[in-house]
Amino acid sequence: MFVELDLQSETPIYTQLADQLLAGIASGALRPGDPLPSVRSLAADLGINLHTVNKAYQVLKQEGFLQVHRKRGVVINPDGMPGVTAAFQDRLRHQLRGMAAEAAVRGMSQEELAELCRSVYDEIRQSGEGGNRDE
Amino acid sequence: MFVELDLQSETPIYTQLADQLLAGIASGALRPGDPLPSVRSLAADLGINLHTVNKAYQVLKQEGFLQVHRKRGVVINPDGMPGVTAAFQDRLRHQLRGMAAEAAVRGMSQEELAELCRSVYDEIRQSGEGGNRDE
Numbered sequence: 433m434f435v436e437l438d439l440q441s442e443t444p445i446y447t448q449l450a451d452q453l454l455a456g457i458a459s460g461a462l463r464p465g466d467p468l469p470s471v472r473s474l475a476a477d478l479g480i481n482l483h484t485v486n487k488a489y490q491v492l493k494q495e496g497f498l499q500v501h502r503k504r505g506v507v508i509n510p511d512g513m514p515g516v517t518a519a520f521q522d523r524l525r526h527q528l529r530g531m532a533a534e535a536a537v538r539g540m541s542q543e544e545l546a547e548l549c550r551s552v553y554d555e556i557r558q559s560g561e562g563g564n565r566d567e
Numbered sequence: 568m569f570v571e572l573d574l575q576s577e578t579p580i581y582t583q584l585a586d587q588l589l590a591g592i593a594s595g596a597l598r599p600g601d602p603l604p605s606v607r608s609l610a611a612d613l614g615i616n617l618h619t620v621n622k623a624y625q626v627l628k629q630e631g632f633l634q635v636h637r638k639r640g641v642v643i644n645p646d647g648m649p650g651v652t653a654a655f656q657d658r659l660r661h662q663l664r665g666m667a668a669e670a671a672v673r674g675m676s677q678e679e680l681a682e683l684c685r686s687v688y689d690e691i692r693q694s695g696e697g698g699n700r701d702e
Contacts (some may be wrong), residue, residue, distance in 0.1 A: 455668040537648050
């Protein structure tokens, strides 16, 4: 796995893990139908608690990114990814608010913030290319 | 105060409070040199723990947004706001990564994400205008 966790971060581990699995899907490294490791084996690989991996999988399952089968195990939803829902847009706006406030106070312009968003989006899209999973 | 907290949110209360104080500065509702309520009085107003308010103030003080004087109390830094540091840009990129990944997976385009950032930035800038502190 190409997952890298920051145990010192304020972001909960299960959120970091879920975000990195999403980044894997966004970059094309993980595709619909691809199997993911079992909770037990991923927890052992990453040296984290079973419940933490389970929570990340549950969150992604609830939103429709994963399917969990008793026999086939955990797979990236083979029926495709959920779209841009109103609930997602609300959540995104909400999360952006704190960042945008600090950016504005520090004197970052609206266009600079938008450009940073574009650049992060690009990075995520491209991180799966060439099979370079180290960065 | 125009602070509104969501006690059900996954975002820690002190972070919500710090973000809303920053939004107050970004909108011009709070200006350099303006006094803030004491920890005790703000905690009582909001019905939250003293330590939570203290943590929000400490975080903002550490970054240079506030000053805490023994006599004058807590004030928005009268010497002006900190700028766009490399550390801030790193933190911002890091926080944007999870959102950008989910946006990309859901099929939101790079430009749609950038436009959402612009719109949230606008909202924050304008929320202080006309003295409307209810929204």
